[in-house]
Amino acid sequence: MPSPAVRVRGLEKHYGALCALDGIDLDIGEGEFFALLGPNGAGKTTLISILAGLVRPTAGFAQVLGHDVQADYRQVRRLLGVVPQELVFDPFFTVRETLEFQSGYFGLARNEDWIDALLHHLGLADKADSNMRRLSGGMKRRVLVAQALVHKPPVIVLDEPTAGVDVELRQSLWAFIRDLNRQGHTILLTTHYLEEAETLCQRVAMLKAGRIVALDRTDNLLRSCGERHLRLRLAAADLPESLATRLVGRKGDEFILSLPDLDDLEPTLAALRMAGATVLDMGLDQPDLEDIFVRVMGQGTPTPSPSPARGRGALLESLSRPEGKR
């Protein structure tokens, strides 16, 4: 069996009394598009830094494509392209110089064609000869992405690559990364924009206080938490009696009904007709990753696999998400 792109076993990292990672076990298959989610301080960057050899684990081990990140550090770094979370740059050099140096560090003396392609894909072509100091924050972020890709690494790790990046680049960046993923590159992504993870990633791990509290395929997670909501605006002031048990909340003049399964839709509509209610407007809210995230993070003690507890607290939180997201 081929080695997975990333394999982590019993990984721990302590900073004094603080336990940044508390026993992580994780496999990411080759070619996967994988999201690592979690609130600030959960340990995402720490995990990535251990893969990149920037941080040494207190216990456990990590491998990239079968190579131990410590014993075989040079091979691992060739296989890995990391976009760091911090917006760092070398103020002495231009964009092109930065990319040429980065290529050189990876042993690539002549890399102009690929550097030009990267500049083009990341919308940096007209900034190639600008000093790094003169770039805007989002532009610097693009250079960071380009730097991580100079050596066409089979495993690409992006630590919040879209923080501070405008909509247009975000889309072109993801199109580009998706393309790389289709060509076989494994992608490991952290982000606080959960819609990004939901649309891009096949699999998701959620990290909380250094432990994995959810790990599953994105579609499974969405299903497991399969509480849909039907929003109704009626001509009448009250909801028909027969639907009272479904009511989970109100928002303005809308009734919010729980719809555990899509099969519950037709009986609900039938009940409305039976009661002679006139529907002025209606909409269906799918659960999204954010609902699941909030729910998983809200649970007191982390469990290896989350049991989708349908607590009222979690529901109310999922109801209060921003307008316009269905």
Add this chain to the structure above:
Amino acid sequence: MTGFRTLLHKEVLRFWKVIWQTVAAPVLTALLYLLIFFHVLEGHVQVYPGVSYTAFLMPGLIMMAVLQNAFANGSSSLIQSKITGNLVFVLLAPLSYLEFFLAYLVAAMLRGLLVGTGVAAVGLLFADLPVAHFGWVLAFALASSAAFASVGIVAGIWADKFDHLAGVQNFVIMPLTFLSGVFYSIHSLPAFWQSVSHFNPVFYMIDGFRYGFFGQADTSPWLGLAVVAPSALVLGLLTLLLLRRGYKLRH
């Protein structure tokens, strides 16, 4: 090799782009020393027979510039990269510890030797400088700049802020270089300070270097080399060991 060459190129370009600060400024400082000593002491002091004081002074000033700038290059480059965070680009790359070390070492030596050459050039405006044994000149220039380049790298890795580096500069580098016979022969010192000087490796660097020019000095160049070359080697190995350990660079 490409990795080493690229990092070396980057490190050289880094000081080259600000050559006014990194090379011209220390040459100017040495020029001021020369101006003052030339007018005040020339003709009043003679250390070695047949060697004018200004000529005597020059190897010391050159070596002092070499040492200070070899130290400054690695240390300031590393602390800047650590503070701005861009050292991560080097740390993420598959460079071996040896490549990392050699690139910073050679860049620092180059800057030191470049400044030293500049000081020698302006010195020639004041006095002729004979070269008795070029081999000794070169040997001491290389070994001494390598030793201080390593010290600079270690200091840069160790320091968390610029203040720490200034501390090393002011409390270690400056006293060692000033109390090493740049401006005098240690034979002019009281016996106690003479013997103290023999424990200062910088004394041997300057003395051996001076021997290369005048064919005479306070001690034998062989003794000097026996002190300086192993010092450079030990400091280099220590630096490599710290890099391997990931000291302060990889948590």
